[in-house]
Amino acid sequence: MDKKNDVVLCGTFIHATNTESAVILNDKCIGVKDGKIEFIDDISLVEKNLKQHNMEGTKIIKMTERQFMIPGFIDTHIHAPQYPNAGKGLDKGLLEWLETYTFPVESKFKDLKYAASAYRKAVNRVLCNGTTTACYYATIDTDATLLLCDIINDLGQRALVGKVNMNINSPDYYVEASVEESINETRRYIEAVKSRKYTTIQPIITPRFAIACCKTLMKKLGDLAEEHNLPIQTHLCETKDEVSFVNKLFPDYDSYADVYDKTGLLTEKTVLAHCVHLTQPEIDLIKNRKCGVSHCPNSNLSLRSGLLDARNLLQQDIKMGLGTDVSGGYHPSILDAMRVTLHVSNTQSLLKQNGYTPLNMKEAFSLATLGGAKVLSMEDVLGNFEVGKYFDALLIDPCSEHSVLDIFDDDIANDCFEKFMFTGDDRNISRIFIGGKEVHNPVDVFSVQSTCTINGAGL
């Protein structure tokens, strides 16, 4: 095994566990071997651990008093080809927005030169914002989607990447010609990803939504997911208009979620984006099937889709993570998703009043890390600092050179953490580790081009 990425980190670590949303571990050391956490112990026992784990001579990184490490953020729903539109065209509701802005930009990615440049910008920006694992939608174009995988691999991010399927109710210039073509291309995509032997990337089956896929296509995609034991992602109950359209298209089904269920798309590895307008039977169904929900609050507000009652779903033990949903959501950072999650939850409490407990910041942090890992069925290997898990982590420096947050003498670790969560940004993310490998060089940030750079990939 290559030992060059083995490392020991000493200082403060903050993470979510199954019982607590944010635990602060002061004066600890974490040893990373072959990309995974080998030991966690008191800082005073670092030498003993190095010996015990055969790691003598390993590089040691000591954090300063104000610095701390958190698990990397997990974005459970993001459209990489919509990044060129981030912050543009948010003046329409979902279905009109798709026709007017989204399908046109996605169709540009069949031009591989355009795709190479736009995808590199997108992944670079997402990574700079601390997203160590992303669950991406690409486009219907297989080769451009493979290019996206190559770029993610090059930049060292962990990702699930889906070639999008859509064969009906889509514009002539952006639609797959038949069920056969859609399935053959998806098979070609899966085989190509497998043959490239990426270490951090896996394919995900991606029927866009029930409006854009016929029943036969959804059924065949469900079969394909089963055949290859793959995860699935799609959209569900994002807007009321969308739900009405689905109900008209599928009058013989009990509900929108039932359409996915009867076509074999609801599995314990299914990621359902939005889920704003679920009925109680639909909540029961996705709970029984053990699907995860990607909560995308920026998008839900920006496109005026609705206010998800996250507390209600969590109380019913639905797995939940956060998604930026670029570009329905305008911000590529999960920090933003956490903040808007809290705004939406506070709004719910104002509307509902009696006894409603809004989510707190620590719960939002848990959703952004361990919650995301659960939604992506990766909680055995990701999401927090436990021995045996991949070391995907961010070194946060509240006092970094270009920081826009201010720390005061009496601010303790919890204060620094909260200030970062509410007022920090990528300028406080000083180092990024994915599978133990450092992928983000702070020396490059604000260098010549005054923009973020990873591995020499300038924006």
Ligand SMILES: O=c1[nH]c(=O)c2nc[nH]c2[nH]1
């Ligand atoms: O927010 C969304 N973005 C999309 O691209 C999309 N496609 C279907 N439904 C969608 N919702």
